[in-house]
Structures are given as C-alpha cells and as structure tokens.
Amino acid sequence: MTEDKPNRKKRDSHPSALHVVRGVEGGHDGLPGNSRKNTERKKPSAENHGLTTAQYIEGVLAGDRTILGKAITLIESNAPAHQNQAQDVLRELLPHTGCSLRVGITGIPGAGKSTFIETLGCRLTAQDHKVAVMAVDPSSSLTRGSILGDKTRMEQLSREPGAFIRPSPSGGTLGGVARKTRETMLVFEAAGYDVILVETIGVGQSEITVRSMVDFFLLILIAGGGDELQGLKRGVMEIADAVLINKVDGDNIKPARLAQTDYQRALHYLQPATRGWQTEAHLASSLTGYGIDDIWKVILKFREITGRNGEFDRRRREQSRDWLHTMLEERLKDLFYRHPNVEKKLPEIEQKVMNGRLPVTIAAWELLQTFEKE
Numbered sequence: 001m002t003e004d005k006p007n008r009k010k011r012d013s014h015p016s017a018l019h020v021v022r023g024v025e026g027g028h029d030g031l032p033g034n035s036r037k038n039t040e041r042k043k044p045s046a047e048n049h050g051l052t053t054a055q056y057i058e059g060v061l062a063g064d065r066t067i068l069g070k071a072i073t074l075i076e077s078n079a080p081a082h083q084n085q086a087q088d089v090l091r092e093l094l095p096h097t098g099c100s101l102r103v104g105i106t107g108i109p110g111a112g113k114s115t116f117i118e119t120l121g122c123r124l125t126a127q128d129h130k131v132a133v134m135a136v137d138p139s140s141s142l143t144r145g146s147i148l149g150d151k152t153r154m155e156q157l158s159r160e161p162g163a164f165i166r167p168s169p170s171g172g173t174l175g176g177v178a179r180k181t182r183e184t185m186l187v188f189e190a191a192g193y194d195v196i197l198v199e200t201i202g203v204g205q206s207e208i209t210v211r212s213m214v215d216f217f218l219l220i221l222i223a224g225g226g227d228e229l230q231g232l233k234r235g236v237m238e239i240a241d242a243v244l245i246n247k248v249d250g251d252n253i254k255p256a257r258l259a260q261t262d263y264q265r266a267l268h269y270l271q272p273a274t275r276g277w278q279t280e281a282h283l284a285s286s287l288t289g290y291g292i293d294d295i296w297k298v299i300l301k302f303r304e305i306t307g308r309n310g311e312f313d314r315r316r317r318e319q320s321r322d323w324l325h326t327m328l329e330e331r332l333k334d335l336f337y338r339h340p341n342v343e344k345k346l347p348e349i350e351q352k353v354m355n356g357r358l359p360v361t362i363a364a365w366e367l368l369q370t371f372e373k374e
Helices: 053-061 065-076 082-095 113-126 179-190 205-211 225-235 251-268 290-311 310-336 340-354 359-372
Strands: 099-107 133-137 161-168 195-199 216-221 244-247 282-285
Touching: 053 065, 053 082, 053 179, 065 082, 065 161, 065 179, 082 179, 099 113, 099 290, 113 133, 113 161, 113 195, 113 290, 133 179, 133 340, 179 195, 205 216, 216 290, 225 251, 244 251, 244 290, 251 282, 282 290, 290 310, 310 340, 340 359
Parallel strands: 099 195, 099 216, 133 161, 133 195, 216 244, 244 282
Antiparallel strands: none
C-alpha cells in the first residue's frame, strides 16, 4: 500500500522507538524543578527549555524522535514563555503539514480499541507507513492525574521504528480530549507521519470533539454489549464513518455476524455522517488479525471517494474554521477569569448565588459588566 502514502520526501526516523527522551526541565506547568536548584526560581524561557526555535524546527523536519518528543512537550506546556515559543515553532512547521490521513477511533469500554490500534499500526509500519498514535487518557477530576498506560498496552507497536505513541492526559477538558491535540497533530505531520490515529476515552462529548479534528471516524463495538448501551451507540453511530464489530474470534464469531446484520440494518435508516459515503458495519479480530486489512481498505476508499467529490478538503477547511473559534473562545474565557477585578469580585458573587441572595442571571451580568468596563 505504499502507493497510497502522500507524495512527500522520506525522512529518516530514529532506529529505536524505545529511545528514552529527556523531558523538558522542571519548574513549569506545575512540574517541580531540579531538587538542587529549587531555591532559585527561574522565569521560564527558551534558554531554560534547552532548544532554540530553529533547533525545534530543524529537528522535527528531520524526523528526530528526541526533538519531536520535546517539541510536543513544549506545545503541551502552560508556561507563557513556552507557549510563545510553541506558536513560533508551529508557524514555521505549518507549510509542512496536512499530508496525513487522520483517523479517530472510539468505542465502548472493553471493545479492544488499544489492541486494534496496535494491530493496525504494526500492519501499517510493515508497509512503510509512519504511524503516530495519540492516545488521550482521562484525568482525575480530583487529582488531575492520569494513568497514561497506552504505551504499555501497545508494547509491540512501541518497538516499531516507524511508530510514535504519545499518551496525553485530558487535563479535565470537556469530553476528555487533550487541549493541544490539534497542535500535536500538526507536529507529527511535519515530522513525516502519514497516518495519525487518535483514540478517545469513549465518554460522551469526546467523540464529538475528535470528530471535529479527523478525516475518518471509526466506532468499535463488540457483540452482546447490552441494551444499556443502545443510547450511546445510537448517538455515536450518527457521526461514524464505519462501525467495526471487534473480537470476531472463537465462540464470538456467530454472535458477531448477527450483530453486524443488526447494525447494518440500523445504519440504513441513519443519515450518513459524510456526504457521498455510506456508513457500514464490518467485522475484525485484533487478536487474529482477521478483517484488519479490510478495514484499512475501507479507510483508503473513503479518502479516494471524498477526495473526488471535494468532501475531504471541505471538511479540513471547516475544521480549521472551527478550530479558530475554539481558540478564540478559550482565550476570551482565560482573559475573563484572569481579569483582576473579576478575580476580586467573583468569590463574593459566588457566595451570594449559593446562598440564594442573588439570581444567577444577574450575577453573570454583573461580572460581565465588570469585565467590559476595562
């Protein structure tokens, strides 16, 4: 399938996917600095980060795995100095992006998403594709911590030189999608990765968010999921470009075929998620490899058809527009809550609202007026 890869210059990758990458120095984004130097509180800067903007750009374009990992860490950082440098890096890398096939993958818990991604990823790297896996892990609402276990679960794929697995904490954002997922995708594309697989944590709104940043959206299910999941399935099926019944092996083959028939019948009554494309149900086994090549052919066919009718490019353009509005909303929200007068007034108004002394609508209006005066 090498003929299906984007026509771009081949970049050398690091010989080992298990190369240990030294992270960004501590002292930013909530991370502690070196214990011996914690007494010296340094302001975050490009120098403290260790690499210049030019070094980041050159390293990413050369496919240097070490610098690629550091560049993603830079983008994920919340430190103002790192954010400024990250935007400079992205601006220079932008002309080298857009040549990948972005695939979103979601599914109910236990459907075997990670195993499927590993099996598919190994098949693709064996065919000379460069595969980036973005596995978004849920963050605890209490501790903000994440397990980040996808790199452990995809042990075989993590050994492939042509694969790069980037587990990222969701950071508690709506739907569990990492705040910097879109920017990270651009960095991977600039580094020569022609297939990007984005795994969601599979809880409600995250599917809608990932749908807004990928080309093809795959829903993975298993036979006998139970009636309690029908509502979730219906909502996600409406935005899926393909439904995959996984774990079609052993005693589960017959139930899986019956489930495929049921889903195929249901999909017939749903409006296709993509213009000019009919969503269908397929079978696969991540354990035996059955159906893995077939679902990849479906994805390639999708790209071919939507490329001809203009839907592929149209979706990419609309996603860029939506990304712009999302960034504006996030920035305005940040400016609002960081406003000195709002910060000063907010606790008092919150107490009045909680005590029932002030209607929520009036409270919100007062805070907005406080913000607008400046």
